[in-house]
Amino acid sequence: MSKSSDIFSTCQVDFEPIGKRIAVAFGVTVLEAAQQAGLSLASACGGVGRCGQCRISILSGSVSAPTAEEQMLLTETDMRNGVRLACQTRVQSHLKVQVPSSSLITTQRLQLSGDSAAFTLDPVVRAYKVEAPSPSLHDSRSDLERLRAALPQKSEQEANADPAVIRQISSLARAHEWHITAFLKNTEIIGVASCGSRPVGVAVDVGTTKIAASLLDLETGEELAVVGALNPQISYGEDVISRLAYALRVSEGGHSLAVMVRDTLNNLLAELTERAGVSRDQVTEVCLVGNTAMTHLFLELPVSQLSRSPYVAATDAAVTLKARDLGLMTAPGAYIHVLPCIRGFIGADHVAMILAAQLDHTDLAAVGIDIGTNTEIVLAQPEGMLTSVSCASGPAFEGAHISDGMRAAAGAIEAVTLTETSVQLKTVENAPPIGLCGSGMIDSVAELHRWGIINSHGRFERQHPRVREGRHGPEFLLVSDDHRNGRRDVVITQQDINQIQLAKGAIRAGLDILLEATNTTSEEVSEVIIAGAFGSFLNIQNILHIGMFPDFPHAHYRQVGNAALTGAKGALISCQARKRAWQIARQTRYLELTTHPQFKRRFALGMLFSGKEYA
């Protein structure tokens, strides 16, 4: 404690961890000082010592003695640890004040990119400034003990650190003469950095095709950078089943699949930290989601049981381990948290999507859907009731088994409109058309049906100048070959239409069975959340026209983009969100479609086109 100043002096008050400094008159309350500094401390009672919200800790300096109000509202442990109420505590010297995030009104709610999901900032890692004397023969405490004693809060359960972190402490503390910042996760010191460094974290979505990663400031929740890369495993199989097969067939195959994703993640980490201008030592937490196969391969969990019926996950629990154990370039003691999954085909990405869309907190019935090779659908009901299915919709929407199919790369036809005589196309990046991606296929099929060129069973029926006889039956000519540069025709064949029908039939069957199993009518569904990159580019009118979804007359549709990454970000910056993810994974009821007695019939019906039009 520094000496008290006299009543005529000005006192400097440092608010930590945000690092805001203000000069105030001797005797003002810490709450008043905070207000002058522009900090909004919670104070429901208006500063009369009754609500107990404006809790702060005095790190150094002299203040007035605790008031009767504080003795009522604070525990003995609080008092011992220097906790005070800002409204009751008067500044009597230069002060250093620690403001816990729970006492702040500002920066509590934040908007994350993608769709608007609000997470309460409640970070898993906190930073503390440390100033300690250097060792001497008269003070030969260990390095860890020295650092520990300089931390603001003390408790029975003292701060600990693992050997990798202790290695960092001993050298870094000496290099900075024991003026450093320590990052703590609960009572564990997970890293140190030069004085004033902020902790940052990384949220990751490992998709079958793409890996997306976002760097967030853990003190403010602000997104500092976001990057993406292709999943390098794609060279070993486009779909999860062929990757699992590779892992099982080839010796060390699983390990090499894991390593290539970890290497990619390290590249993304390097890119993120460079863009945000932070150091690797500041990366103190990683939060990762993905489908069950992706997270199993990433963690090198056993996949033999996951690759054949009944497709069982090795674990559905969240996995928390040291990021360095996976070779990730983070602070030495940083953890990676992989969100829990639900089943072999309902992964942590689905949990994250439910979290991001707040489907665990809905007041009405809502549907969440992520369309892909496997389409996961959740039906949310009030009081956190969640039921999920997984539909084997197949890779048609990704362009597989489609004559002129392709992914949504430059030149892919992503939107199609027919008139009586012409075809209007939109391609990715407005490049010359070279094939059809999923949304283009759905548009094409919907338009063919709308114009009566195919019937409700998907069969070519009406004569049309663009319908011709192809090698395997009738086909519709979307783009004629271009003689100038030798490009092929782009067509949609009878077989292609059948593939789309199989895919959307599976999804429709899943939705219908889900509604039935939960006793929900389509009228009750108030919201339909369409997640995922593919879902973002779909024309809802056309989805409904081809009958991929039932008629939800009162539903509001939201295309939310990469909700899995949004959920991962939430779990990164909020302990509370992480807990919710755990509850979502536990509470979600899984409905097996393949053994459902109604499945075959629903699937056959689901392949028909509805032909309905919506405003």
Place this chain on the structure above:
Amino acid sequence: MSKSSDIFSTCQVDFEPIGKRIAVAFGVTVLEAAQQAGLSLASACGGVGRCGQCRISILSGSVSAPTAEEQMLLTETDMRNGVRLACQTRVQSHLKVQVPSSSLITTQRLQLSGDSAAFTLDPVVRAYKVEAPSPSLHDSRSDLERLRAALPQKSEQEANADPAVIRQISSLARAHEWHITAFLKNTEIIGVASCGSRPVGVAVDVGTTKIAASLLDLETGEELAVVGALNPQISYGEDVISRLAYALRVSEGGHSLAVMVRDTLNNLLAELTERAGVSRDQVTEVCLVGNTAMTHLFLELPVSQLSRSPYVAATDAAVTLKARDLGLMTAPGAYIHVLPCIRGFIGADHVAMILAAQLDHTDLAAVGIDIGTNTEIVLAQPEGMLTSVSCASGPAFEGAHISDGMRAAAGAIEAVTLTETSVQLKTVENAPPIGLCGSGMIDSVAELHRWGIINSHGRFERQHPRVREGRHGPEFLLVSDDHRNGRRDVVITQQDINQIQLAKGAIRAGLDILLEATNTTSEEVSEVIIAGAFGSFLNIQNILHIGMFPDFPHAHYRQVGNAALTGAKGALISCQARKRAWQIARQTRYLELTTHPQFKRRFALGMLFSGKEYA
């Protein structure tokens, strides 16, 4: 390599790790030198380079080039590592020779067992039988969830497991059709085994010279096997300071020192499990102690700050981490717990000794002492008051810097009694005498003083038939050379006596200052615990006679053997003991001797002989 000596010179050969030195003529074989030094090297072929048993390593010095026989019997790796056959290798300069224990017929005595201290069985790991249904499409829960649901107790905080354990669960459970035993540490599943397997644990004491390990049944606390080995780091320095210097000087030196101890520990683990008839998967906990340098090197903690004043530990806290992270062959999720230390020179072994001797629960004043190169002493007072010092007693008791000094291996004189005319000796394993180990030195010096041959300042005074003028002054002849096998005399010189005085003076100074600092009179001390291998073989009468200890008129003396290992066993089988170890480490007050104003005076006084006799 030092320069070759010429053929007329005498070469000094140091045999490690037993610490025996001999002067031999240029050109004799290392085997002959060993024989002259009284070492029995294995040599089935009689020294003609045919059996390959007398393998040694040349650590430094010049020797003859490898012979054709050696090129036949040694691999390229052997040659690169300096391995030679003793019978083929001729001495050409001063040499340092490493004799692996496999080449010795007799081996060094290892103190393994400790005094039986009673610990309440309160194991950290528990076993549960599990029977679960196999997965099906109607029950596609994950493997972990299936196992978890079959565990007897359920709680909000559900049992978890890390990826390495999940890997084991998925395969082992299927191999045993979901009838298995699960090992849990709190709520963490750390391994599974076939149904009915018991959990076992290993307690380890890593000494500077020796490593001792004990396997215990964690359900009964019963010791199933105990083994020991030399600490292989000894080739890189006999004392801790030279090992720390090696770790700092050589790139990856610290890592290689760590790996050699971990490898030895794995060998001991294999030996223990084989002897006890248990599998590696049952080894579910390891508890390790050692001095601060040993535990730091083992964990690869930073040692730069530990190797120079003020000799600061990187951490004094207990370290718990996955045994697999150190490459130990245990159950996949097993932890290793390294007990806390107190200071750079007061390690976890000291904490374990206090724990084993229950010095934290004494009703009267008691002293605990472990004599070695560093001698740690604790003074225990009622209500858990503990004060410790570390005395730099030096390596004299281990045979270093003593003309005919050696460690307590076969042939070492361990007890000496003089009469007016004769000398009665006892040697380790009753082998022919070849040198003096620590207890033999203390006996010799005490007897010399008792018979008035040396005075209270340690100077030769009285004429005696066995006192003769040696190369560096007067010396006492303990053993005359034996012409039948060309063995040398064993003498104790004036210099040797001075070395013993320095060693015991440091210990006495430590004890005196400790008593003074704690306001304890020697009359109040009711118990003196002498721990460690060395202490077990000491003649208490002689220790008191030479004044290594003050006069404790009311003390009861207990020589408790390897109390560090006993303490480690306690912490292995009892959570309560582990908590006590933590409290001991926290509560023990450390007294720095080197800066103590009384130290020099006390040290000078401590070198005198008391000459007191006790019943």
